[in-house]
Amino acid sequence: MFVPCADSAPDLTGCTLLMPAVSVGNVGQLAMDLIISTLNMCKIGYFYTDCLVPMVGNNPYATAEENSAELSINTEVYSLPSRKLVALQLRSIFIKYKSKSFCEKLLAWVKSSGFSRVIVLSSSHSYHRNDLQLRSAPFRYLLTPSMQKSVQNKMKNLNWQEMEKSPCIPEMKDSELCIRIPGGGITKTLYDESCSKGIQMAVLLKFASEGDNIPDAIGLVEYLNEWLQITKPCSDSKPSTLPWKFPSSWRLLFGSGLPPALF
Amino acid sequence: MAATFFGEVVKAPCRAGTEEEEEEDDEGRRETPEDREVRRQLAKKREVRLLQGQTKTSLEVPLLEKYPCSKFIIAIGSNAVAFLSSFVMNSGVWEEVGCTKLWNEWCRTTDTVHLSPTEAFCVFYRLKSNPSVFGSCPRKNMQITILTCRHITEYKTPEAPSSLPSPFLKALKTQTYKDAVCCSLLEQPNIAHDLPAAVLSYCQVWKIPAVLYLCYTDVMQLDLVTVEAFKPALSSRSLAGLAKNIPQSTEMLKRLMTTSEIQSNIYT
Numbered sequence: 001m002f003v004p005c006a007d008s009a010p011d012l013t014g015c016t017l018l019m020p021a022v023s024v025g026n027v028g029q030l031a032m033d034l035i036i037s038t039l040n041m042c043k044i045g046y047f048y049t050d051c052l053v054p055m056v057g058n059n060p061y062a063t064a065e066e067n068s069a070e071l072s073i074n075t076e077v078y079s080l081p082s083r084k085l086v087a088l089q090l091r092s093i094f095i096k097y098k099s100k101s102f103c104e105k106l107l108a109w110v111k112s113s114g115f116s117r118v119i120v121l122s123s124s125h126s127y128h129r130n131d132l133q134l135r136s137a138p139f140r141y142l143l144t145p146s147m148q149k150s151v152q153n154k155m156k157n158l159n160w161q162e163m164e165k166s167p168c169i170p171e172m173k174d175s176e177l178c179i180r181i182p183g184g185g186i187t188k189t190l191y192d193e194s195c196s197k198g199i200q201m202a203v204l205l206k207f208a209s210e211g212d213n214i215p216d217a218i219g220l221v222e223y224l225n226e227w228l229q230i231t232k233p234c235s236d237s238k239p240s241t242l243p244w245k246f247p248s249s250w251r252l253l254f255g256s257g258l259p260p261a262l263f
Numbered sequence: 264m265a266a267t268f269f270g271e272v273v274k275a276p277c278r279a280g281t282e283e284e285e286e287e288d289d290e291g292r293r294e295t296p297e298d299r300e301v302r303r304q305l306a307k308k309r310e311v312r313l314l315q316g317q318t319k320t321s322l323e324v325p326l327l328e329k330y331p332c333s334k335f336i337i338a339i340g341s342n343a344v345a346f347l348s349s350f351v352m353n354s355g356v357w358e359e360v361g362c363t364k365l366w367n368e369w370c371r372t373t374d375t376v377h378l379s380p381t382e383a384f385c386v387f388y389r390l391k392s393n394p395s396v397f398g399s400c401p402r403k404n405m406q407i408t409i410l411t412c413r414h415i416t417e418y419k420t421p422e423a424p425s426s427l428p429s430p431f432l433k434a435l436k437t438q439t440y441k442d443a444v445c446c447s448l449l450e451q452p453n454i455a456h457d458l459p460a461a462v463l464s465y466c467q468v469w470k471i472p473a474v475l476y477l478c479y480t481d482v483m484q485l486d487l488v489t490v491e492a493f494k495p496a497l498s499s500r501s502l503a504g505l506a507k508n509i510p511q512s513t514e515m516l517k518r519l520m521t522t523s524e525i526q527s528n529i530y531t
Contacts (some may be wrong), residue, residue: 002516003468048468054461056435056475059453069448071437073464097302249451252419259423 013114024183027123028216060249125183430480
């Protein structure tokens with residue numbers, strides 16, 4: 001359930017909800033970190049749930065000593081009122097058999113809060129790509145029927161590639177075709193449920209493998225940026241500077257320092 | 264997929280934990296009513312049950328509703344429990360007011376009502392001299408302190424872990440906890456998880472003042488040096504005044520250590 005930080009619940013009607021799926025390489029979650037950090041979004045509440053493994057830590061977006069002591073939990077909601085953007089960040093994995101329950105609770109909140117649309121950032125196993133997918137850009141999108149009317153033209157203008165259908169049963173030659181997102185976590189469930197509930201949802205995903213997924217996250221936010229224009233590209237900046245601010249919690253992603261005795 | 268050195272292809276572990284999701288989808292399609300019933304029975308068996316202190320009958324109301332208090336201290340793990348037993352519970356008289364009974368597939372105990380002290384997973388005690396009974400809003404007036412240990416290899420730092428002065432104490436506190444903490448705060452990117460994180464998350468969301476003292480140590484079994492690393496917490500407001508006799512406490516701690524040492528040596 002959504003629990004606001006302030007005494008009263010904020011008005012989220014008409015806002016766009018950005019959220020990650022816990023998926024391969026945690027690409028969606030890393031992308032959300034970049035968005036929240038770069039836009040300096042402020043925390044407006046928690047989506048308190050027993051469906052994800054508990055974790056706590058100090059402010060992952062701390063920029064100075066003063067704001068580093070704020071406690072963060074595994075599911076938090078941030079907002080940028082000027083852009084009518086709300087971001088949900090998930091920081092741990094689902095407890096077994098609880099992911100479907102989470103999807104139901106989340107979509108119920110989406111409906112009751114009056115969000116205009118939901119954008120899910122996700123990823124899929126890159127080793128599952130077919131030959132055509134291997135030769136094209138590793139980004140795909142999916143739209144629910146209610147979203148297609150408003151956004152399909154924009155996607156065509158951007159030259160974006162819709163996620164292809166693949167055989168439901170890969171081993172069978174004449175199997176039916178359906179949307180499959182291997183490694184996508186709750187992406188498919190969210191998409192299917194949104195289709196049946198008439199929720200306007202777009203899924204943006206990148207084909208990725210486990211490893212250093214920061215470049216994948218940057219790729220995904222740039223893909224999203226082509227559509228939403230979250231950050232305007234600066235004409236006078238050098239090509240090497242990125243407009244995305246890495247959060248302070250991205251330090252030591254691959255472990256502590258090395259013991260000098262090793263060498 | 265990944266190929267190992269010997270050429271066989273194995274499924275690469277996915278840290279986003281998504282393998283289960285696909286299995287779950289398949290299971291959902293093939294699940295029979297019998298499977299669902301078995302899963303439901305297992306979930307019921309895994310439920311945590313609260314029992315009354317003396318009678319060991321089920322507690323129908325939440326424990327803190329029956330025994331509202333202003334200070335709730337939770338120790339998780341052998342070193343934290345030893346610290347609390349020797350320094351805090353050794354001063355004053357504490358009565359057992361309840362315990363929890365739980366079972367899951369990891370437990371080695373049989374499912375019995377009568378728990379021996381070695382089997383009880385969680386026992387609740389109340390200080391007889393100061394029950395701190397408050398009225399109808401125990402939540403608002405309550406302060407929670409959690410003590411636990413973590414292995415030092417889980418602590419991320421730019422320096423080498425071997426250079427760290429183990430054991431050391433770090434703290435995490437909720438927004439409404441306004442008192443001073445007795446050690447430095449846990450820096451990013453370090454996190455806490457499991458039960459301490461679950462308690463702290465609850466407190467943060469529902470605006471209950473709570474503090475977690477996390478002791479990073481290289482000895483996870485009962486160890487004198489690790490237990491003594493919790494001592495600075497005695498100066499915090501939550502534990503102040505509860506530890507009255509430090510020399511006696513240190514003696515009790517040494518006795519606890521000796522008992523466990525003898526038990527753990529299988530060669531004498």
